[in-house]
Amino acid sequence: MTSGTRALAGDQPPTLTEWADQQLRQSILQGDHRPGDTLVISTLAEQLGLSATPLREALRKLASEGLVVLQSHGSARVAEVDLHEANEIYELRLILEPTALERAVAAGDAGYRERVTAAWNALDAERIAPASVHAAFHRELLSACDSAWLLRLATMLSDRAGLMVTVGLPDRPAGYNTAAAHRTLADLALAGDATGAAQELRRHLSTTRAALHMVLTGPARSEAD
Structure with a gap:
């Protein structure tokens, strides 16, 4: 390790x-x-x-x-992954995480932007970034949030969702690129556009939730359960 x-x-x-x-x-x-x-x-x-x-x-x-x-x-x-929990986790992420990001971007200073840039560069180093690098990018995006409880809860949900994505979406489409899927999110956060970053995160989370839902309700999953 x-x-x-x-x-x-x-x-x-x-x-x-x-x-x-x-x-x-x-x-x-x-x-x-x-x-x-x-x-x-x-x-x-x-x-x-x-x-x-x-x-x-x-x-x-x-x-x-x-x-x-x-x-x-x-x-x-x-812990194992199931559809009911995936829906619950993403419902809560959609409520909490965009708010945490909006507050982080609004409060972010030069140090915050440096951390996000470093995490983005690590994410951009490979077409399919390791799950730990992906998780680190999301954590750094939220790291300047000025509410300790909101940051704690949002980070906990993000890590749990990371396990779901690792298990539920192990094989990405041929054209998938981790950095490309997060580029707009990084650009908005680094530009200080708190509202735009929060909106983009909602779109990003909704897309991932839909992909997980398809996998967890697909024929292969049903036969395995």
Whole structure:
């Protein structure tokens, strides 16, 4: 596993629990651990070189955000994706995330624009960006939001949706380009157009929600369920 991309407050070195959270979150979002996979504490401890305590704490945090489901004996399994939850997640994202983005763009300073630009450059480096890079771009877009609770909830929903997209849309159309799908969103945010960025995010989320709905209700999915 590579080092996590989540920024920590004040750029302080992460605690062991925060570092474990970063590693596990990234491995789930980029598909190293698939929905339904069991995460065994002893195996994770050996892989990451950690004791069981920070791993248990990290798993509890991930469980509170819906990315894993805790099981007996301290293990967990990666949460699975279903149509009902996907609809709920995207309904909430459409309510909260555009508002968080509008406030972030309105409050954003030069540091915010630098972070968004760096995240955009990482997204633009490959035709199909890794899920962790995609998630980092969305987090940086919201990072200047002046409401701690709104930012926390919007980020949690975005990460859960990231798992859904990784699982539900693993094979993009031949002409799909991650950066192209986000270019207008990045341009509006960097230009300081808070209203336009919020409107574009609503369009972007609605498009992704429709694509997920088609996959989760398609014949192949029905036969597998």
